Amino acid sequence: xxxxxxxxxxxxxxxxxLVLLRCNYSSSVPPYLFWYVQYPNQGLQLLLKYTSAATxxxxxxxxxxxxxxxxxxxxxxKPSAHMSDAAEYFCAVxxxxxxxxxxxGTGTRLLVSP
Amino acid sequence: GAGVSQSPSNKVTEKGKDVELRCxxxxxxTALYWYRQRxxxxxEFLIYFQGNSAPDKSGLPSDRFSAERxxxxxxxxxxxxxxxxxSAVYLCASSLGLGNSPLHFGNGTRLTVT
Numbered sequence: 001x002x003x004x005x006x007x008x009x010x011x012x013x014x015x016x017x018l019v020l021l022r023c024n025y026s027s028s029v030p031p032y033l034f035w036y037v038q039y040p041n042q043g044l045q046l047l048l049k050y051t052s053a054a055t056x057x058x059x060x061x062x063x064x065x066x067x068x069x070x071x072x073x074x075x076x077x078k079p080s081a082h083m084s085d086a087a088e089y090f091c092a093v094x095x096x097x098x099x100x101x102x103x104x105g106t107g108t109r110l111l112v113s114p
Numbered sequence: 115g116a117g118v119s120q121s122p123s124n125k126v127t128e129k130g131k132d133v134e135l136r137c138x139x140x141x142x143x144t145a146l147y148w149y150r151q152r153x154x155x156x157x158e159f160l161i162y163f164q165g166n167s168a169p170d171k172s173g174l175p176s177d178r179f180s181a182e183r184x185x186x187x188x189x190x191x192x193x194x195x196x197x198x199x200x201s202a203v204y205l206c207a208s209s210l211g212l213g214n215s216p217l218h219f220g221n222g223t224r225l226t227v228t
Contacts, residue, residue: 043205043219044157102147104149
């Protein structure tokens with residue numbers, strides 16, 4: 001079975017500050033890992049994905065995430081927050097074989113203050 | 115169309131009534147997923163279609179929930195005898211069905227059971 005834990009339901013940062021959203025996964029097989037973002041009143045969009053190639057994955061809007069097998073983590077970072085980054089962020093895991101049943105975390109709401 | 119389309123965008127119904135939610139996936143996407151997002155919670159997997167077959171319907175909460183897909187295209191999620199705990203945003207997603215294919219989400223149907 002696979003699962004994802006996102007630490008912190010809310011994270012607040014100031015504009016220009018580092019963004020760090022935490023995600024730890026559990027998987028009995030090598031996983032695929034994803035970060036999705038949900039802006040207010042919009043559907044989920046893929047930010048980035050890890051599929052066993054490079055462990056440091058770059059996504060859209062300046063976000064990146066690093067897969068660390070030893071820590072079973074896939075934390076999302078951005079060096080400098082922008083007001084437009086305010087949204088809900090979801091980490092998800094799936095198996096790397098068979099159909100892609102994504103298991104999502106409970107989400108982290110990012111608040112950015114001026 | 116260009117993206118995943120869901121209708122209606124909002125649905126208010128009385129307890130005990132049946133509702134039907136529709137999803138039009140991206141053309142050519144063989145995989146289709148239904149998720150549920152309750153207020154303040156993560157995404158809960160409901161059912162997955164590969165073509166018109168549903169190899170995994172393990173997430174359907176009860177026998178009041180059913181889904182079908184026809185023509186490897188449109189899918190409908192039906193909830194019979196709705197209960198207040200069914201109130202949530204129901205999200206549909208589609209993908210090419212490969213192991214690392216990203217899911218493309220619709221904007222969801224917000225269901226409110228009064």
